[in-house]
Amino acid sequence: MAIALVLGLLPSVARADSGAQDGESARAAALADAVTARAGDTSAIGINPAGIADLDRTTVTLLGHAAYMHLGWARPGEAATTSDRAIGGYGISLVVPLPGPDWLRRVHLGAAVHVPSSGIITVEAPTRDDIPEAPLYGTRLERTAATFALGVSLPAGIDVGIGVTVAPTLIAPTAVSYDASRGETVDDGVIVRLDRDVQFGAAMLVGLRYAPVREFAVGVAYRQGVTLRAAGPVNLRAGSVLANDPLDFTDVFSPDQVAVGLAFTPTPELSFSTDLTWSNWGGYRTIHNEVPNPRFHDTVSLRASVEYVIDRWAALRLGYAWEPTPVAPQIAVSSYLDADRHVLTGGFGIDLERLVHAPVHVDLYVRGHVVDSIGFTKDRGALGDARPSVPGQQIEALGFPSVSAGIVYVQAGLSLTLSLGAHTDPDSASASDVESDVESDVESDVESDVESEVTP
């Protein structure tokens, strides 16, 4: 925990939704997160909690990631409006197999914390609803979250898991009043009282992983979305003016997801995996807790990855994901900038346990988003009347008459994974990931060394 706290004090950059997920490791990121059926590291805590049952040693993963995002948009005949952001965050994950008899060692506990480096809670409310913005990258999706998971390894290669993600939200009752006797100027008479409470929202994770044979595994996971609201009453009293205009911002939204994954390991060195993920983006709410017009739609994304282990101590990883955009053509007032994206990932890992008998994995990854060109033209009929109090239809949308835009997003990250203690897996047949396969092929020379070091 001390390490996590120190990381949280490092200089600020922001985190996008497409940054690290809760509990994500550099290995999982390099595999495009196509790991619903592919166990083997602590990223299972947030992706498929059943996978943590496959870790047979106490495992701690520290992750740091940083990214750069460039957004540019323009109306016809105008120079582009651009914005550049640095994005980052830190995470720590822990999986512990329970000690004791065999049946108890089948139970694993996991916990992961992710902290965006820009702040514990960020609420960023736009001054206008029609400002062109990228909803899948904005600061609105930054959040601090902790995930707790329980995984159980059952006979016949079946793992099951459940988890819960907890994230804080802000309740801020605000009172503004006016007392003319307080000072000489009008401003001196203004009294503002803020009373901030932190509340927590929770979302559920459920997962299943079935590995009937060493070469093949299938996984299914349900990840409940997280929707958090920053809210609170605002009472304004100034002389005869009395107003009650409550704050109510839906400051965090992530969709419900159901993922189905397959993992195939034809040889101990080579493995493949793929995920198909349905995401309930149709439930998207704007920051003002409204259904966007036009409404977002659900998506089905595809992920695939390959991992190749070299000489038992190094692993090369490649991944690809196709993520269709949930954003409908922006013909009305809002101008959400998004398009179908191709996610390209790559990375490598080094097992220092093999090289220098230190129980540490070092994993690096890079991830880039290739976002299709973005463009839309407003429909006058869908724009409505921006100011009904003024005669005639008032058109003032910032995206009128049309917008073209582009997004560049690149990210890199590093994770350190410490495996502590001796292997405790009571059912070695269930250890079907590549790394476990390789380890079993080595006939535990290295494991014996490690055990002799950690065992009194």
Place this chain on the structure above:
Amino acid sequence: MLGRVVLVSLLLLACGGPPPDPPSAVVALSPATLCEGDAHHTEVLLDGSNSSVHLTLVPVAPDPDEAPLRFAWTLSGAAAVITAGTLTSDALAVTSPGDRPLHVALTVTNGAGGTATTLRTVSITPAVRERCTADSDCTSGVCAVEVASCIPNHSCDDDGDCEACFACDVPTSRCLPRTDLAPRAPAP
């Protein structure tokens, strides 16, 4: 180690100091909308003179002992011709073709270095017109077949004789939607 990191962080925060007090940026638009197809006919006053050196709920008179506000206007979304003032004065007047909304951003900076930005929009108002192919299609007026829209059933000598967002087509003495008229030269 942890204590050292915390101490360094606190020192960095202390050296940075709090941000300067922000001013208030207030923009008044007059008029706040242009008829679509205005073709630089109407002068729009952009007035930032009610901005304040300090963040405030109400406009206050400037303090003579404080540095004056600096103004920086940005015009986007539509072409604009400045007919009075400059992009750094507290107020200016502009005209626009009226084909798109004109977005006006004012950034004010006070003597302490604090800044505030306000974004307003001069909207466009399309003429309210009915589409038609014959007089019988119009609930009022007559059908101007060449522009396929209903127009008032009276003659005009100038724009003042026409309804909002219609303009007088002098050669034919008819009130037509501004967007159906040939573009006019910007007002001098």
